[in-house]
Amino acid sequence: MIEMNLKVNGREQNWQVEPGETLLEALRRHHFKGPKLVCGTGDCCACTVVVGNKSVCSCCLPALKADGQQVTTVEGLAGEDELHPLQAAFIESAASQCGFCTPGFLMRSYSFLKNRNPAILPTESEVRKALAGNICRCTGYVKPVEAVLKTAQALKEKASQQNG
Numbered sequence: 001m002i003e004m005n006l007k008v009n010g011r012e013q014n015w016q017v018e019p020g021e022t023l024l025e026a027l028r029r030h031h032f033k034g035p036k037l038v039c040g041t042g043d044c045c046a047c048t049v050v051v052g053n054k055s056v057c058s059c060c061l062p063a064l065k066a067d068g069q070q071v072t073t074v075e076g077l078a079g080e081d082e083l084h085p086l087q088a089a090f091i092e093s094a095a096s097q098c099g100f101c102t103p104g105f106l107m108r109s110y111s112f113l114k115n116r117n118p119a120i121l122p123t124e125s126e127v128r129k130a131l132a133g134n135i136c137r138c139t140g141y142v143k144p145v146e147a148v149l150k151t152a153q154a155l156k157e158k159a160s161q162q163n164g
């Protein structure tokens, strides 16, 4: 076992991991069960988490690559008393059906929006491109895309209120 230190959802973690263990395995072993294991080969993105500022398929990332990093999983999106705007929009738009892909969609969308200027709304095709690797068998993608566009609009309004 090898020791590693990282922050998950803002909390310090000190883990012992196997050399070949993936970040997904380590997260789930430490009770972060939001990221899902589906393909395990980087093809579906149900296991998406954000490492630093980048969304990654955690089933393909060796856990040790996250040593010293900040990791955000779907469990870290909501505030103490309220859902993240993306989570609220997914509910409002009925963008989650069986829900198995939803943590991955939320984390990919979160990273996409976080790395953009909130004053500039994304186009539908930009959102579709950002989510292209996330596989969903239920929704037909229309609702998740709609939810991300709604969130972008809400974040733009919030940013303009904050800037007076």
Ligand code: FES
Pocket (backbone or CB within 6 Å): 036, 037, 038, 039, 040, 041, 042, 043, 044, 045, 046, 047, 048, 057, 058, 059, 060
């Ligand atoms: S479970 Fe990681 S990409 Fe499918």
Ligand code: FES
Pocket (backbone or CB within 6 Å): 095, 096, 097, 098, 099, 100, 101, 102, 135, 136, 137, 138, 139
């Ligand atoms: S909601 Fe079922 S796989 Fe996406």
